[in-house]
Amino acid sequence: MTTNDSTDPPRGPGRPRSEASRQAILTAAFELLQERPLPEITGAALAQRAGVSKATLYRWWPSKEAVVLDGYFDALKHRIAPSCTGDPLTDLRTHVREAYRMMGGPEGKMFAAFVASGHFDEKLREALNKELNSPRCKDTEGILGRAVAAGQLRPGLDIQLCAELIWGPAFFRLMTGSPIEEGLADRVTDGLIAGFGQ
Amino acid sequence: MTTNDSTDPPRGPGRPRSEASRQAILTAAFELLQERPLPEITGAALAQRAGVSKATLYRWWPSKEAVVLDGYFDALKHRIAPSCTGDPLTDLRTHVREAYRMMGGPEGKMFAAFVASGHFDEKLREALNKELNSPRCKDTEGILGRAVAAGQLRPGLDIQLCAELIWGPAFFRLMTGSPIEEGLADRVTDGLIAGFGQ
Amino acid sequence: MTTNDSTDPPRGPGRPRSEASRQAILTAAFELLQERPLPEITGAALAQRAGVSKATLYRWWPSKEAVVLDGYFDALKHRIAPSCTGDPLTDLRTHVREAYRMMGGPEGKMFAAFVASGHFDEKLREALNKELNSPRCKDTEGILGRAVAAGQLRPGLDIQLCAELIWGPAFFRLMTGSPIEEGLADRVTDGLIAGFGQ
Amino acid sequence: MTTNDSTDPPRGPGRPRSEASRQAILTAAFELLQERPLPEITGAALAQRAGVSKATLYRWWPSKEAVVLDGYFDALKHRIAPSCTGDPLTDLRTHVREAYRMMGGPEGKMFAAFVASGHFDEKLREALNKELNSPRCKDTEGILGRAVAAGQLRPGLDIQLCAELIWGPAFFRLMTGSPIEEGLADRVTDGLIAGFGQ
DNA sequence: AGGTAACCGAGACGGTACGTCGTGTCTTTAT
DNA sequence: ATAAAGACACGACGTACCGTCTCGGTTACCT
Numbered sequence A, B, C, D: 001m002t003t004n005d006s007t008d009p010p011r012g013p014g015r016p017r018s019e020a021s022r023q024a025i026l027t028a029a030f031e032l033l034q035e036r037p038l039p040e041i042t043g044a045a046l047a048q049r050a051g052v053s054k055a056t057l058y059r060w061w062p063s064k065e066a067v068v069l070d071g072y073f074d075a076l077k078h079r080i081a082p083s084c085t086g087d088p089l090t091d092l093r094t095h096v097r098e099a100y101r102m103m104g105g106p107e108g109k110m111f112a113a114f115v116a117s118g119h120f121d122e123k124l125r126e127a128l129n130k131e132l133n134s135p136r137c138k139d140t141e142g143i144l145g146r147a148v149a150a151g152q153l154r155p156g157l158d159i160q161l162c163a164e165l166i167w168g169p170a171f172f173r174l175m176t177g178s179p180i181e182e183g184l185a186d187r188v189t190d191g192l193i194a195g196f197g198q
Numbered sequence E: 001a002g003g004t005a006a007c008c009g010a011g012a013c014g015g016t017a018c019g020t021c022g023t024g025t026c027t028t029t030a031t
Numbered sequence F: 001a002t003a004a005a006g007a008c009a010c011g012a013c014g015t016a017c018c019g020t021c022t023c024g025g026t027t028a029c030c031t
Helices: A019-035 A043-050 A054-060 A064-075 A088-104 A106-118 A122-149 A159-176 A184-196 B019-035 B043-050 B054-060 B064-075 B088-104 B106-118 B122-149 B159-176 B184-196 C019-035 C043-050 C054-060 C064-075 C088-104 C106-118 C122-149 C159-176 C184-196 D019-035 D043-050 D054-060 D064-075 D088-104 D106-118 D122-149 D159-176 D184-196
Strands: none
Touching: A019 A043, A019 A054, A019 A064, A019 A106, A043 A054, A043 A064, A064 A106, A064 A122, A088 A106, A088 A122, A088 A159, A088 A184, A106 A122, A106 A159, A106 B106, A106 B159, A122 A159, A122 B159, A159 A184, A159 B106, A159 B122, A159 B159, A159 B184, A184 B159, A184 B184, B019 B043, B019 B054, B019 B064, B019 B106, B043 B054, B043 B064, B064 B106, B064 B122, B088 B106, B088 B122, B088 B159, B088 B184, B106 B122, B106 B159, B122 B159, B159 B184, C019 C043, C019 C054, C019 C064, C019 C106, C043 C054, C043 C064, C064 C106, C064 C122, C088 C106, C088 C122, C088 C159, C088 C184, C106 C122, C106 C159, C106 D106, C106 D159, C122 C159, C122 D159, C159 C184, C159 D106, C159 D122, C159 D159, C159 D184, C184 D159, C184 D184, D019 D043, D019 D054, D019 D064, D019 D106, D043 D054, D043 D064, D064 D106, D064 D122, D088 D106, D088 D122, D088 D159, D088 D184, D106 D122, D106 D159, D122 D159, D159 D184
16 A cells, blocks of 8 residues: 555665565465455465465555555556557547456456445545546546547537546446446447537 | 335234334434444444344344344435426436435445445345335436437437446445535536437 | 142132143253253253243243253152161161162263252252252161161261261262262272271 | 463463463452352453453463363462371371361362362363362372371271262262361261271 | 133343454564 | 564454243133
């Protein structure tokens, strides 16, 4: 969440932080996250799986949720880089497709668990917004902006709202437990283009 | 969730279930729900507040979440009855406004807590969908259908999708912790009418 | 313990106590007593086995221990009737043998359970003393008295003490969990005769 | 019972067991034992009195009875050291007097509670036999043996039986709830010496 | 014949103790 | 200083049993 960045070692005295432990913890966290629902991941199990003491966990992270979230972030190298072909509408379609594919897959499962947990944990929620939700919305808004600029979407479009209209159904499905089926992304995109295109 | 229905007393032998206890429990549940976040509501506190034994709680409900959800349902007499003025578009606007007002207020806070908890509790989620989410979407779809029939929205409109586009941003805001401000409902409605009206 | 006597019916108005239920309860109590240790006999199990409601138990007995004790008494028709052959020393030997055989068998197991429970339950202890312990000691003392009178035991013998010396080892074995083996009774009797005979 | 021995600290890694907690628990156990009957001593009360968590109790002892028994043992420094004046008969008299005084006093009350509880708890019974009953009988037998060797008791005396004849009445009184009055010890000793002396 | 009263079964109730589990902290020795 | 090991205080959990109570119904006596 905060303390886990393995940046810059301008070391003072004493034994340095074990990079091996840090990696083992993050790996263990992600493994457990795939095996069982978040509330069933205990600090003890996490420590044992990583071959690490509980104290080490709490020395570097404020809570077990923070650890697991970092494990999730760490395993998440493939953020949705907004594709950029030149045709904004194609980019949009691809972007939404990828987003919905992710939300409908195992990663979405984890994401939903964090969103749910975040409702009772401010820190967690903020980290999640900062690292995932905000950038993703910004990406979407960027593409929408380019489409408007290219004259493919109506000028004066409420871009921020439009981004929320895109992500909204995914959240709705995720949190109500409905599946995010194959064609949903295109239905959303088509609908919006039909409505807001020109 | 299931057992709480105070319907039909075709009694067999034995002491009948205490209606007073049942009501006290539901009331206590709703009170506590207003006072603190769901995970901080304990079974013992619930029982004590209701002047009831813990055993009585667990005799009738499978978990404290179920109790609290029932308390929430019980206190929820004012479902959003879809207003029906005659003008579908006005009805739609009113409907969305009311929905967003609810989602943005204290009741939405509780609702969000149940949605979040439901992610880790199938029973809870199903009850929530059955009692709230599904009926609300049906209401929305009904209004949209009438608007289409009245020729105020484009024929062939993907009504189910459109309902999700309406509810989606509310869920998005709720689960990311963003406020659902005053004008959001109208922005959504206006946007959709602008896009899908004719 | 007290209320269970099925004596004299000088009845007033109202439905009379069900003799069938009373018997069923006592039988069930004794059956359960043979099946499991006393603390594992619950009021509910007792009632269920007897096909009776818990209320009926508590209407007639003050506690479940009292019920089970009555079941034990009820099944105990063969009190050790002090044999009386004419030779007091032979009678004594037979009496002690029978007493120790009982204490070493399954009945002694139950008896010990009541003695143990009685330590934490005054009522229970008193009933046990009144119905079993006192009469048994009286029997023993009677035989000892006859032996003294017949000049077979030393005159001036402390008869009450002697009875306790006879019963003492049995209690000692019972409460320490040591077995009461075949020959113990005779060892006790022989020892005492050797010491106190003349 | 087993785990409480504060012996040998050949320590490995990890936080060592808190000696302070251990002592506080044993002290609390003994205090409570003096205040109320054993079955009314609850695990929670024990923990609270000792300023310790319930988990710590159950980490080291299998049951509350075991804790209390250890508390009892711990407070019991004054085992009846068999007095040894030179005259075995005097020693015997003193030994029995002390034994009966103990059994008749408050310590005997506790002892009886453990004996009673032990009847339903094998572990408890074994610990009690190993720590108290067996050594005490061995002491008695030792004195009896010396008396026989000194020619003060009849040769060939059944020493083990004789020890049980000595302890038997004390158990009898204890478990039937009769008082162990002042002169009982001497009556027993005198009776046995009269019978088995020479 | 009808009334009254004590009984019966079923089973829900308040209360209390149980023993377990998870959290985050603290205390050791070893690196 | 940091690590593993693991003991610790705290507090919630859900279960079990106790003895009481509240129902609808059932006998019996007593007018």
